[in-house]
Amino acid sequence: MKRLFFIILLIYGCHVLAQEVQDSVKIYFQQGYSNLDMSIAGNYRALNRIADSLKTSYADSIFKLQKILVVGSASPEGNISLNRQLSEKRAKVLFEYLSHHGLLPDSLKEIKFIGRNWNGLIRLVEDDENVPYKQESLKLLREIAVEAERGVHSKSDHLRRIRQFRGGVPYWYMYKNLFPELRVSQLYLWYEKEWNPIVPQPETKADTLIISPIDTVTLPQTINVEMTTPCRPFYMAIKTNMLYDALLVPNVGVEFYLGKKWSITANWMYSWWKNDHHHYYLRTYSGDIEMRRWFGRKSKEKPLIGHHIGLYGQMLTYDFELGGRGYLGDRWSYAAGISYGYSQPIAKHLNIDFTIGIGYLKGEYKEYIPIDNCYVWHSTKQRRWFGPTKVEISLVWLIKCNNYNHKKGGRR
DSSP states (O other), X not given: OHHHHHHHHHHHHHHOEEEEEEEXXXXXXXXXXXXXXXXXXXXHHHHHHHHHHHHHHHHOTTEEEEEEEEEEEEOTTSOHHHHHHHHHHHHHHHHHHHHTSSOOOGGGEEEEEEEEOHHHHHHHHHHOTTSTTHHHXXXXXXXXXXXHHHTOSOHHHHHHHHHHGGGGHHHHHHHHXXXXXXXXXXXXXXXXXXXXXXXXXXXXXXXXXXXXXXXOOOOOSOOOOEEEEEOOOOEEEEEEEHHHHHTTOOEEEEEEEEETTEEEEEEEEEEEEEETTTTEEEEEEEEEEEEEEXXXXXXXXXXXXXXXXXXXXXXXXXXXXXXXXXXXXXEEEEEEEEEEEEEEEXXXXXXXXXXXXXEEEEEEEEEEEEETTEXXXXXXXXXXXXXXXXXXXXXXXXXXXXXXXXXXXXXX
16 A cells, blocks of 8 residues: 555656746846947846746746746835835836736736845945955944844934045945945746646547557758857937938938947938029038937937037038029038937837037139029138038937847757
């Protein structure tokens, strides 16, 4: 009887053997913001790895997602109430990102906020040999951690003691080098791994195809599969200046985001409108290139939006004659200046960019007078102008590359 019980227990244990598997990463955020910035620390690599893990779990029935947890914390100077709200916003951003890679029911999501992470700060100080007055600082931090756990003293008293300790030298070192490590969201995923060596036979149904064990399939040893390798994400934009469009001057511009809030943009316009019967001419070729620096709160949420300043250079030729005296700049005129602008989102991938540039323009032009069927040269002059040389109200189409490059090949 005992032997039979042991055999039954062994068969049952082999039939379903569950093992819990945990995966976790740290995701960093800018201080006071909840937007997901792939350029910070190792966010891009960490999120892509965790997304791959999630996609694999849904592609392979052996792994089943059991829970996903986001743990947020604050550095010592942070406001608890505000940081709790910020932590929840960051968790929702992470859930939204991962929902694109697999189904995430609300029943599996969990958010936890642990407050000021004194123990985390202690570990960082222990691992950093450059902390001023390290041993004394550790002693003070351990005392504060015990008091905080017991609810002794207030946050302002703890922060005051750290700031006043040794003239604030250890505090400012920790604020600059260690506090950012505490402003993170720790992302945890738990999977249940099941091993089923004894697979029960499915019930036969009218729409089920049963393959006989005699039938065999020979698989090739080498299979070409689609492999993906991560690439550095980039943003670009295609735009048109609606002021020139209104004047029937076709134009186009492109802008590339270089990272770290820098971008480079180039524009070109061309027109050749004429009416020989009335001597009307509007001809222009013009191009410019500009290096921009983005700043402000909006620029932290998404590339190529918000405030920007820039340095630009221009070149143009022109021929204007509207029924009277004409102006011909048949040689290139040049300009350079500084610009300021603001790019306002109006849709997910559309912005309107308002830009004005102040610079210096220099070039040679000729004045002429249309008489009968001739254009009579009148004089040649030099144009020197300091003032607005660039005005834009542009419609901007934002484009982002895919997160992966694809290539063929591989052995399985």
